[in-house]
Amino acid sequence: MSNARTRTIKVDALARVEGEGALNVRIRDGVIRELQLRIYEPPRFFEPLLRGRQYTEAPDITSRICGICPIAYIMSSSQAMEDILGIRVTGPLRDLRRLIYCGEWIESHALHAAMLHAPDFLGLADAFELAQQHREVVVKALELKKLGNHILEVVGGRAVHPVNLKVGGFYKAPRKAKVRELIPQLRRAIGTAMELGRVFATFDYPEYEFDYTCVTLRHPDEYAIHEGRIVSNRGLDIAPSEFPQHFREEHVQHSNALHGLTTKGHPYLVGPIARYNNNADQLTPLAREAAKELALGPVVRNPFKSILVRMVETVLACEEALRICDAYEEPDASCVEAAPRAGTGFGCTEAPRGICWHTYRIDETGHIQDARIVPPTSQNQRQIEDDLRGVLEANLHLADDVLQWRCEQTIRNYDPCISCATHFIELRIDRE
Amino acid sequence: MHAEKGGSARIVIDADGLRQLINQLTADGFEVLGPRQEDGAIVLGPIASIDDLPRGVHDEQSPGHYRLTQDGNSALFGHNAPAHAWKRFVYPPSELLWRARREGSGFIMEEPGKVEAPRYVFFGVRACDLKALRILDAVLGAGGARDSRYVARRGRSLVIAVNCTQSGDTCFCASMGSGPVARDGYDLALTELADGNGGQRLLVAVGSEPGAAVIKAIPHRPADEADIAAEAAVLKAAQDGQHRKMVPDVAALLQRNLEHRQWNQVAERCLGCANCTLVCPTCFCATVEDVTNLSGDTAERWRKWDSCFTGDFTYIHGGGIRRSAARATGSGSPTSYRRGGSSSRRRGVSAAAAASPGARSASTSPRRRATSGKAKEEGNDEPRRRGRQGAA
């Protein structure tokens, strides 16, 4: 429904994202009057439902927030509980945690980059069409995805909602022989990820740049995945416990997911581009080479290039996993045991799509009194809206259907996980 | 192939002899299977050497309870019947029976069962397990249904029994006349005795020609009177240590008491989990599953252990025999275990009728939801028809 003055563009159900959301855009006289990323994924009320449960249950229950990144929830909640209990998971147990997190990155990045995001650049509806035109791309992506899942299974017992992780470590450490079996697959995977990266580098990238406020973890010794301080490219450097003093969540009518903002009310970016911009100095050697070959430069400002950053991070995750598998020795104990005590704890880890922050308060018998979870997609929500505004303004000359697709692609740059965010896509563009 | 116990003289080997015996069997191409300590229990698995045996490990066994303990005693067989039964090696939990491939307008059958059966040594078989193998022989062996895979595995295997020198709290073989001493059905039988120096001597009985051939190459000496006396003492102690007894003429006793209140008490505790039949060394119930690949070009038939406790296995025309577990309603009063009586049969019929075209309204009612998925299965012989109806 468009005429000379007003345009109405609608996408009622955004595809190739996890969860349910929509986009409403109202454009009048060539000016965007209203832009709402509507998240109608029904709320599931995890935080209040955690109250009264035992602290040991938080990792399993919160993993159910997201079937795509359960490790992020298991790790952040475990870390928060360990913060309360005063225990640190170190040595081979810490390595195993990083290994399984690498598995989740490989699986999630391969799925999103090749199967959900890449079709956009080729004007294809999905990975199945992609498979008809470029079967090898999908086959390679499936190979990577399978390896990521295999790591999750070897270390965690199951690919979705793994069962072997708990506060303090693991139920049973995987056998050395099983971990070693991953080594040849990981060696091959590094090459496969590079090949996919090269294919993606040939795509036409829409010209759009944004000077993002990048918020990520940073660790002194490694590319931060499962541990670190929260930093930004604007000079922020805080412990996870200080997060509430620097960030807030806002409830808006059009979304069942709270919007993450800095306390000053600014949007910010979490996820692969943010991590790359903040931590590129810590890339593993082959990932650094990959970044160079894919011509990413020191800072990425084009959100459409997140697909390339994901492949760099996939190379990194494979390299890290390989390093850990090579060195793995079965630990003496599979878990650091500790008795519950009253307190408040904080946990923050890098889900494939950005930082996932948790805090809990428990009583002396281990019962959860309070829980608060800030997932990555809710933090990105306002930034996605800002990107959409930017992309729309630059492309108002395009036909509605082209514009609509471009909007979808912009949203998919973020690999948004709506189920997470609600603890979010449908697209409506109204041109009046 | 396991002959009755011969009249040959008993011999004695020491721990080194036992080590050599295992090594030699392995060298001869056998896969030696025996007791190992794993995950807090004595299980049956590959034994590469005598060092894999659970030295000094004892077990406590009582209803729903099993714990291992370790002491200074160096006995290799100081435990009772293990958590696994031997049936898993002669009658595997799941087994591919055949595979078929679409070829033109027909199918080509491939029978993977033609591959040669493994040559096992069942090492450390107890008297009760021997009895159980005899029962399986009667059902699946040459004299029974003659399951070719079972017969092949059994026939190519050696059985090395171990006499029990202690009894668990749940043992009752003495009253069944099946133990604690292995009387037949073995190639070799061992009784473990302390040698007085913290080590072992093993009194060996030869039960078959293959058994004799195997032991011949192992250094040994003839058993003396002291050996025989020491053996008699430990075996008597094992027998006397049994508190449980099977009452005589138990079948008739049960027949006379079909409505005894004890059944309800058992039913209240019965979880219906099927564990008892699956760990039982004699239960052999199995189901067959036919699977296809997505294109429908290959089909496979698998045999899998099942149990008379599961709904699908006991499903006969008109409904399942098992229709309730006691006290399935968490808070509720005990309900008696319902036998396959007429009332439940009738319900089965009406459920089937509900799925028939004449009773559509019943099958589309929103409440027709299965709590266990089972009720849905009952009408599952025609999901297509009901599905189409749902789309109407």
Place this chain on the structure above:
Amino acid sequence: MTRPPKKPKLAVWKFASCDGCQLSLLDCEDELLAIADGVAIAYFPEATRATLPGPYDISLVEGSITTPDDAERIHSIRRRSKRLVTIGACATAGGIQALRNFTRVEDLIRSVYARPEYIDTLSKSTPIGDHVFVDFELRGCPIDRFQLVEVLNALLNGRRPNIPHYSQCVECKRAGTVCVMVSRGIPCMGPVTHAGCGNLCPPLGRGCYGCFGPMELPNTAGLAGWLGKEGCSSEQLRGMFRTYNAAAAPFRRESEAHEQR
């Protein structure tokens, strides 16, 4: 290559859920392209922006009903679906979000959202089968991808799926897994839990936590009685039965039997 003139249409629908069960379809890495060859993927927003109109031969439904809109939507999906298969604990038993069924939902909204008036939700999370007829329920939180392939396989080949409804114990015993409850005193839901996960927790020294929901004819009281004798408190028992399948009737009733009165 010649194709049969008409491939069956597959649709994947989502209600309140974590997406993990749909992901299990994409996780069938070895079979995915064969599935895509065997069916027309007619509606699957998580994987494709393309949609085909109904009716659909097979609808896979993930998630539970938690909003008035969803309670309407499921009927329209049922009308357009020849066979409707629910995938996972949310669609089959209400999911972890059915914990709300034991509380007041208004309190929950107020505790998460600053502006409760923006939130439209039902007081209970209910399984799909409470609203429409379901042809087959696939269990698990999440479902097992091999079971998913088996169900699709069976539907496409016109045969009954090999999905047994017996206890988790059967899987343990076939695998030779040592019983964690008997040998280590670890509370385990296996004896009342539906098989199908592939025997995951006990081999890791962890008791089954019931993510596949109640088996056929579960004697939950019998298990709770035993666990009580072994030292589990009412609170622990209530918690054990009140997780990912909390609203499945046998588990719900058993958890209610351990409410503190």
